[in-house]
Amino acid sequence: NAGVMQNPRHLVRRRGQEARLRCSPMKGHSHVYWYRQLPEEGLKFMVYLQKENIIDESGMPKERFSAEFPKEGPSILRIQQVVRGDSAAYFCASSPSDSREAFFGQGTRLTVV
Amino acid sequence: RKEVEQDPGPFNVPEGATVAFNCTYSNSASQSFFWYRQDCRKEPKLLMSVYSSGNEDGRFTAQLNRASQYISLLIRDSKLSDSATYLCVALNTGGFKTIFGAGTRLFVKA
Numbered sequence: 440n441a442g443v444m445q446n447p448r449h450l451v452r453r454r455g456q457e458a459r460l461r462c463s464p465m466k467g468h469s470h471v472y473w474y475r476q477l478p479e480e481g482l483k484f485m486v487y488l489q490k491e492n493i494i495d496e497s498g499m500p501k502e503r504f505s506a507e508f509p510k511e512g513p514s515i516l517r518i519q520q521v522v523r524g525d526s527a528a529y530f531c532a533s534s535p536s537d538s539r540e541a542f543f544g545q546g547t548r549l550t551v552v
Numbered sequence: 553r554k555e556v557e558q559d560p561g562p563f564n565v566p567e568g569a570t571v572a573f574n575c576t577y578s579n580s581a582s583q584s585f586f587w588y589r590q591d592c593r594k595e596p597k598l599l600m601s602v603y604s605s606g607n608e609d610g611r612f613t614a615q616l617n618r619a620s621q622y623i624s625l626l627i628r629d630s631k632l633s634d635s636a637t638y639l640c641v642a643l644n645t646g647g648f649k650t651i652f653g654a655g656t657r658l659f660v661k662a
Contacts, residue, residue: 481654543595
Protein backbone atom coordinates (compact mmCIF):
# COMPACT_ATOMS: atom_id res chain seq x y z
CA ASN A 440 0.00 0.00 0.00
CA ALA A 441 1.83 3.07 -1.24
CA GLY A 442 1.90 6.08 1.02
CA VAL A 443 0.82 9.59 0.15
CA MET A 444 2.50 10.52 -3.11
CA GLN A 445 3.34 14.08 -3.99
CA ASN A 446 4.89 15.33 -7.19
CA PRO A 447 6.98 16.96 -8.17
CA ARG A 448 9.34 16.82 -5.19
CA HIS A 449 11.02 20.03 -6.29
CA LEU A 450 9.56 22.74 -8.48
CA VAL A 451 11.21 25.91 -9.70
CA ARG A 452 9.09 28.66 -11.20
CA ARG A 453 9.79 32.19 -12.34
CA ARG A 454 7.73 35.01 -10.89
CA GLY A 455 4.40 35.23 -12.66
CA GLN A 456 4.26 31.59 -13.73
CA GLU A 457 1.80 29.00 -12.49
CA ALA A 458 2.66 26.18 -10.12
CA ARG A 459 0.68 22.92 -9.97
CA LEU A 460 1.29 20.57 -7.08
CA ARG A 461 -0.18 17.08 -7.10
CA CYS A 462 -1.12 14.77 -4.27
CA SER A 463 -2.35 11.19 -4.49
CA PRO A 464 -3.72 10.09 -1.11
CA MET A 465 -3.20 6.67 0.39
CA LYS A 466 -5.49 3.99 -0.93
CA GLY A 467 -8.82 4.13 0.85
CA HIS A 468 -8.30 7.69 2.10
CA SER A 469 -10.91 10.19 1.00
CA HIS A 470 -9.79 13.16 3.09
CA VAL A 471 -6.94 15.38 1.90
CA TYR A 472 -5.27 18.27 3.66
CA TRP A 473 -2.75 20.75 2.25
CA TYR A 474 -0.22 22.57 4.45
CA ARG A 475 2.47 25.14 3.78
CA GLN A 476 5.70 25.34 5.68
CA LEU A 477 7.95 28.35 5.33
CA PRO A 478 11.65 27.92 6.18
CA GLU A 479 12.20 27.64 9.93
CA GLU A 480 8.47 27.84 10.61
CA GLY A 481 5.70 25.41 11.56
CA LEU A 482 3.03 23.86 9.39
CA LYS A 483 0.16 26.13 8.39
CA PHE A 484 -3.18 24.64 7.41
CA MET A 485 -4.37 25.71 3.98
CA VAL A 486 -7.32 23.60 2.86
CA TYR A 487 -9.22 20.41 3.63
CA LEU A 488 -10.95 18.52 0.84
CA GLN A 489 -12.98 15.41 0.33
CA LYS A 490 -13.72 13.95 -3.08
CA GLU A 491 -15.16 16.74 -5.27
CA ASN A 492 -15.74 18.99 -2.24
CA ILE A 493 -13.82 21.71 -0.45
CA ILE A 494 -14.71 21.34 3.20
CA ASP A 495 -12.57 24.08 4.74
CA GLU A 496 -10.40 26.55 2.87
CA SER A 497 -9.97 29.03 5.70
CA GLY A 498 -6.17 28.83 5.44
CA MET A 499 -5.97 29.56 1.73
CA PRO A 500 -4.89 33.01 0.56
CA LYS A 501 -7.85 34.74 -1.04
CA GLU A 502 -6.15 35.26 -4.38
CA ARG A 503 -4.04 33.15 -6.73
CA PHE A 504 -4.45 29.91 -4.75
CA SER A 505 -6.96 27.18 -5.51
CA ALA A 506 -7.35 23.49 -4.73
CA GLU A 507 -9.39 20.63 -6.05
CA PHE A 508 -9.86 16.93 -5.41
CA PRO A 509 -11.71 15.48 -8.40
CA LYS A 510 -13.61 12.24 -8.45
CA GLU A 511 -10.79 10.67 -10.44
CA GLY A 512 -7.15 11.56 -10.10
CA PRO A 513 -5.00 13.36 -7.58
CA SER A 514 -5.70 16.46 -5.56
CA ILE A 515 -4.20 19.57 -7.14
CA LEU A 516 -2.98 22.72 -5.41
CA ARG A 517 -2.67 25.47 -7.97
CA ILE A 518 -0.82 28.74 -7.47
CA GLN A 519 -1.21 31.32 -10.18
CA GLN A 520 1.22 34.17 -10.86
CA VAL A 521 3.68 32.98 -8.26
CA VAL A 522 5.70 35.47 -6.23
CA ARG A 523 8.90 34.99 -4.22
CA GLY A 524 6.92 34.76 -1.00
CA ASP A 525 5.25 31.58 -2.27
CA SER A 526 8.57 29.73 -1.95
CA ALA A 527 7.97 27.07 0.68
CA ALA A 528 7.46 23.38 1.25
CA TYR A 529 3.91 22.28 0.51
CA PHE A 530 2.80 19.13 2.27
CA CYS A 531 -0.24 17.04 1.53
CA ALA A 532 -1.73 14.66 4.07
CA SER A 533 -4.56 12.15 3.82
CA SER A 534 -6.73 10.30 6.30
CA PRO A 535 -9.50 7.72 6.02
CA SER A 536 -11.94 9.89 7.95
CA ASP A 537 -12.10 13.19 9.77
CA SER A 538 -11.41 11.60 13.12
CA ARG A 539 -8.27 9.69 12.31
CA GLU A 540 -4.64 10.71 12.17
CA ALA A 541 -3.28 12.03 8.90
CA PHE A 542 -0.34 10.64 6.95
CA PHE A 543 1.93 12.95 5.04
CA GLY A 544 3.53 12.94 1.66
CA GLN A 545 7.16 13.93 1.28
CA GLY A 546 6.20 17.41 0.19
CA THR A 547 6.86 19.61 -2.80
CA ARG A 548 9.51 22.28 -2.37
CA LEU A 549 8.57 25.26 -4.47
CA THR A 550 11.22 27.82 -5.29
CA VAL A 551 10.22 31.01 -7.06
CA VAL A 552 13.09 32.80 -8.77
CA ARG B 553 -4.41 33.43 20.19
CA LYS B 554 -3.17 30.39 18.27
CA GLU B 555 -5.42 27.35 18.33
CA VAL B 556 -2.53 25.11 19.34
CA GLU B 557 0.41 26.54 21.25
CA GLN B 558 3.65 24.83 22.13
CA ASP B 559 6.79 25.59 24.10
CA PRO B 560 8.93 27.67 21.76
CA GLY B 561 12.17 25.74 22.32
CA PRO B 562 14.74 24.86 21.26
CA PHE B 563 15.49 22.34 23.96
CA ASN B 564 19.15 21.37 24.22
CA VAL B 565 19.65 18.29 26.39
CA PRO B 566 22.40 15.74 26.95
CA GLU B 567 21.97 12.11 26.04
CA GLY B 568 20.09 10.23 28.71
CA ALA B 569 18.12 13.25 29.90
CA THR B 570 14.37 13.34 30.38
CA VAL B 571 12.60 16.11 28.48
CA ALA B 572 8.97 17.23 28.55
CA PHE B 573 7.05 19.14 25.91
CA ASN B 574 3.85 20.98 26.69
CA CYS B 575 1.02 22.02 24.44
CA THR B 576 -2.28 23.81 24.96
CA TYR B 577 -5.26 23.99 22.65
CA SER B 578 -7.97 26.63 22.64
CA ASN B 579 -10.87 24.86 20.95
CA SER B 580 -12.77 22.78 23.47
CA ALA B 581 -14.46 20.97 20.55
CA SER B 582 -11.16 19.31 19.64
CA GLN B 583 -11.68 15.57 19.73
CA SER B 584 -8.43 13.82 18.94
CA PHE B 585 -4.83 14.64 19.67
CA PHE B 586 -1.50 13.47 18.35
CA TRP B 587 2.21 14.07 18.54
CA TYR B 588 4.13 14.12 15.28
CA ARG B 589 7.85 14.22 14.72
CA GLN B 590 9.46 16.13 11.87
CA ASP B 591 13.10 15.74 10.91
CA CYS B 592 14.86 18.53 9.07
CA ARG B 593 13.53 18.92 5.52
CA LYS B 594 11.32 15.83 5.87
CA GLU B 595 7.61 15.31 6.21
CA PRO B 596 5.96 15.04 9.65
CA LYS B 597 5.44 11.49 10.84
CA LEU B 598 3.00 10.30 13.45
CA LEU B 599 4.73 9.58 16.75
CA MET B 600 1.76 8.67 18.89
CA SER B 601 -1.86 9.37 19.64
CA VAL B 602 -2.83 10.98 22.92
CA TYR B 603 -5.59 9.62 25.14
CA SER B 604 -7.18 10.93 28.31
CA SER B 605 -5.93 7.88 30.17
CA GLY B 606 -2.40 8.57 29.03
CA ASN B 607 -0.39 6.25 26.86
CA GLU B 608 3.14 5.04 26.75
CA ASP B 609 5.28 3.72 23.92
CA GLY B 610 8.73 2.73 25.06
CA ARG B 611 10.54 5.86 26.19
CA PHE B 612 7.66 8.12 25.15
CA THR B 613 4.65 9.00 27.31
CA ALA B 614 1.78 11.22 26.22
CA GLN B 615 -0.87 12.74 28.45
CA LEU B 616 -4.08 14.64 27.81
CA ASN B 617 -5.90 16.84 30.30
CA ARG B 618 -9.22 17.87 28.78
CA ALA B 619 -10.21 20.09 31.69
CA SER B 620 -7.08 22.20 31.27
CA GLN B 621 -6.92 21.69 27.50
CA TYR B 622 -3.35 20.58 27.87
CA ILE B 623 -1.25 17.89 26.19
CA SER B 624 2.21 16.71 27.10
CA LEU B 625 4.94 14.48 25.73
CA LEU B 626 7.65 13.04 27.93
CA ILE B 627 10.79 11.51 26.48
CA ARG B 628 12.94 9.48 28.86
CA ASP B 629 16.58 8.48 28.32
CA SER B 630 16.99 10.79 25.32
CA LYS B 631 18.96 9.50 22.34
CA LEU B 632 20.86 11.46 19.73
CA SER B 633 18.30 10.18 17.21
CA ASP B 634 15.50 11.92 19.12
CA SER B 635 16.76 15.26 17.78
CA ALA B 636 13.88 16.62 15.71
CA THR B 637 10.95 18.99 15.84
CA TYR B 638 7.93 17.71 17.77
CA LEU B 639 4.52 18.88 16.64
CA CYS B 640 1.43 18.88 18.81
CA VAL B 641 -1.78 18.28 16.86
CA ALA B 642 -5.45 18.78 17.66
CA LEU B 643 -8.15 17.42 15.40
CA ASN B 644 -11.35 19.40 15.46
CA THR B 645 -14.01 17.26 13.89
CA GLY B 646 -16.50 20.09 14.24
CA GLY B 647 -14.38 22.33 12.06
CA PHE B 648 -13.07 19.43 10.00
CA LYS B 649 -9.46 20.34 10.19
CA THR B 650 -6.30 19.22 11.82
CA ILE B 651 -4.41 22.01 13.57
CA PHE B 652 -0.68 21.75 14.08
CA GLY B 653 1.32 23.61 16.65
CA ALA B 654 4.39 25.47 15.46
CA GLY B 655 6.61 22.71 16.84
CA THR B 656 9.33 22.49 19.43
CA ARG B 657 12.87 21.73 18.40
CA LEU B 658 14.85 19.22 20.39
CA PHE B 659 18.61 18.86 20.16
CA VAL B 660 20.12 15.91 22.01
CA LYS B 661 23.88 16.19 22.40
CA ALA B 662 26.48 13.57 23.22
